[in-house]
Amino acid sequence: MTRHLLSSLLFLGSLWTLSTAYITDIKLVSCDANHACANYPGYRKIPTDLNQGVQDADTVYLHYKEDKTEAPITDIQIVQGLNDSHIPHLAKWTKLKVDLNKRGEKNDDASLWLYFTKDTSISKTPVTSIIVKEGTSPLVSAEYRRIPIDLNQDIGGYHLYMYYSQDGPKDPITAITAKQCFASNCYLDVSQTHVSFLVVLIDEKGWERVEKDLNKGIVVGMSVYLFYRRSKTEDPVTDVIVLLNDQTPPEGYTKIDTNLNSIFRGDAIHVWYRTTPSNPDVLRDAVQDLAIEFGKQPVAPYGWQKINVDLNSAGNGKDSFGESTFLFVKKGYRALPKMDPLAFNQDGSFKIVQLADLHFTNEEGSCMDIPVDMECKGDLMTIEYIERLLDKEKPDLVVFTGDNIKGAGVNDARAATFKFVEPVIKRKIPWAAVFGNHDDGADLTRDELFEVMRRLPYSMVQQGPLDLPGVGNYMLNIFKSNQKQADPAFALYFLDSHGYAEDDQEGYDYIKLEQLDWLVHSSLRSSTGRLNAAAFFHIPIWEYHEESNTNRPVVKLGDARESVSSPAKNSISAFESFKKANIKFTSCGHDHVNDYCLEREDIQLCYGGGAGVGGYGAEHLDWPRRARVFELNYQGETVSTWKRLFTQEMPMIHYQTLY
Incomplete structure (x- = not known):
């Protein structure tokens, strides 16, 4: 092991958590119409062609890898043209030999070259994610930095920008400013020319944008x-x-001249x-980050402080003209609380609460299918139910099984x-999550939402193997109550x-063969043989239908108030893989008014039942929201x-022993 690698890994040891994975290598691959693009085993492929829409251009794809035995990449930059002599400490950067603006030409001034470094003297913040988004000013999570050059600049095609996130303490912010624009394509970037100058990570003076328009939703301004x-x-x-009107500022502060509540209102x-x-x-304790959240009562995430002035306010910092908008400040760096691996309690028990189909928003939220005499308090109703449920059951783990966010109509999925x-x-409860079909239907992708979730306390979410389809295919072991035991006792x-x-x-996608092969292979890793196990996902598999293909009767407890919205039956059987992996029970969401467990060939296939008033339900038909335990x-x-009904008494119903 080299001294550089050893020092990097020692430094990063203080940052690594269960859900942390750092990018350790990047590859670019190009191909023309006559050749297929190569894939790299163990690497994740960003599905966007970096030359998308460019006439007669080669196809270019970016692949990246995570490996805890290798030093992580700590920074990325893009250079336009062949002149890289302006890069400070050039020898510490690695250049990828594929032109991002590849058009079958060489040595032209429009060429773009990607560089990365692992040198901690340049940056100590390891890169955790890379994404590409389309548009001149696409919405992006606050966890990401923008590389301010259009990947198709000067060659036509779609407007594409690359973003990346980093982990750990950052250099402090040293200056803040603001800018008014007529459109969302509002930046302080360098003006690009055809001259072969260095294009740095950010603009000439180092300004980076805080994502989200502070005047969103206004009519005039x-x-x-x-x-x-x-x-x-x-x-x-x-x-x-943040000061309003003629409020007196304290001494020693610098004023940003731009009125954030532009114009004349x-x-x-x-x-x-x-x-x-x-x-x-x-x-x-210096300021490390700034972020904006939309919504009347946004939550301050771990390590952030909310400034209680609506930046879009009509008077006294309240009553927004447009979208309620708040500034959040992160001072210093707070490492996440350390978490022990999941383990059975001393009495051999372990309790899981499943929350399905919450359909939360960043606003107050709405109510669907509630009785006409019930007062609607939106998401607050669901929150109150969840809090009472957690206090009653005191679980060891909470599992969110998708459609946690309402999707369409949400303008701040991060919030x-x-x-x-x-x-x-x-309540300091460990939690895990999977995505549903609605979660990434708002402003953020699954990759961005994962970056948000993994940075939160008590999160056990993991990206999972990068070469698997989707985001968030992972396993959590539950260890025996005797902590001296090295082997796990149960797998989730x-x-x-x-x-x-x-x-x-019109149809739903299905769990892919690569995911199922990984599941079966992972089940073999215990030295004591295949563990008893459970699987959580959002969309039910085909076998949730009650029809039986054998002479054995189908055993079911619970309600089926709607048809099963599963993928069509196909040759790839998740159920057969579940049998091989010793899955004893599964649980999903998606169909809000189904809450049964159905036994099929010694596997219990369960629904959680819809929990959130923001999604459809049957409460208006005397069928309350609920959660499974x-x-x-x-x-x-x-x-x-069993299940708990979201009523005042919160009764237990349908208690059963699964096996």
Whole structure:
């Protein structure tokens, strides 16, 4: 092991958590119409052609890998043209030899070259995710940085931009500014020319944009965006405040002249910030990040502070003209609380609460299918039910089984995520999640939502093997109550059931063969043989239908108030793989008013039942929302389950022993 690799891994040891995985290699591959593009085993392929829409261009794809035995990539940059002499510490960067603007030509000034470094003297923040988004100003999560050059610049085609996220403590912010624009394509980037100049990660003066228009939803006015920069030659920002109209500022603060509430309406709103001469104590608590959340009562995520002034307000910092908009500040770096592996309690028990189909928003939310005499309080109703359920059952793990977010109509999926996990985080309960068909129907992709979730306390979500279809295929072991035992006693599998079938928008996609092969292979890894196991996913598999293909009667407990919305039956059988992997029970969501467990060939196929008032239900027909509870006993040798109704009494119904 090289000294560089050893020092990198030692530094990163303090950052690694269960759900953390760092990118350790990047490959670019190009191919023309006569040759198929190569795939790399163990690498994830970004599905977007980086030359998409360019006439007569080769196809270019980016692949990346994660490997905990290798030093991570800590920064990325793109250079236009062949002149890379302007790159500081050029020898510490690796250049990929494929032109991102590949058109069958060489050595032209429009060429784009991707560089990465692993040198911690340049950056100590390992790269955790890379995405590509289409548009001149696509919506993107606050966890990502934008590389400010159109990947198809000067050659036509679609507007494509690359974004990447990093982990760990960052250099402090040293200056903040704002800009008014007539459109969302509002940046402070370098003006691009045909000259072969270096195009750096951010613009000439180092300004990066805080995503989200501060005047979103207004009828009259301009788009306004905040920007910040980090400079090693400037003092760090140590405080940020927002003042209205003629409020008196404290001494020593710098005013941003741009009125965030542009133009001529409501409060005049300005951001002020203070810088402090740098020393170790100041740097420890300096401002590291800024972010915007939409919604009247947004949740402050772990390590962030909310400034309680609506940046879109009509008066006194309240009553928004457009979208309620709040600024959040992160001071210093707070590592996530350390978590022990999941383990059975001393009495051999382990309890799981499943929450299905919450359909949360970043706004107040709505109510579907509730009695006419029931007051609608939107998402708050679901939150109150969840809190009472958690306090009653006191689970060891909470599993969110998809459609956690309402999808279409949500304009801040990041804020909605903070909202649905907050009751669990407040109680310091470990939690896991899978995606449903609606979660990525708003402003963020599955990759972005995963980055949001993995950075939250008590999160056990994992990306899973990069070369598997989907996001979030992973396994969690539950260990014996005797912590000296090295072998697990029970396995929990989490699978991405995807969304809609690509070739049929009326049908649902299915769990892929690669995922199932991984599941079966993973079940063989225990030294004590195949463990008893369970699987959680969102969309039911075909076998959830009650029809029996054998002479054995179908045993079912619970309600079936709607048809099973599963993928069509096909040659790839998830059920057969579940049998091979010793899956004892599964549980899904998706069909909100089904809540049964159905036994098929010694596997219990369960529904959680819809929990959120933001999704459809049957409460108006005297069928309340509900949640399912599983209790494993005798170190997983037996499992019982029941449901809790979301009523005032919250009664237990349909208690049964699954095996």
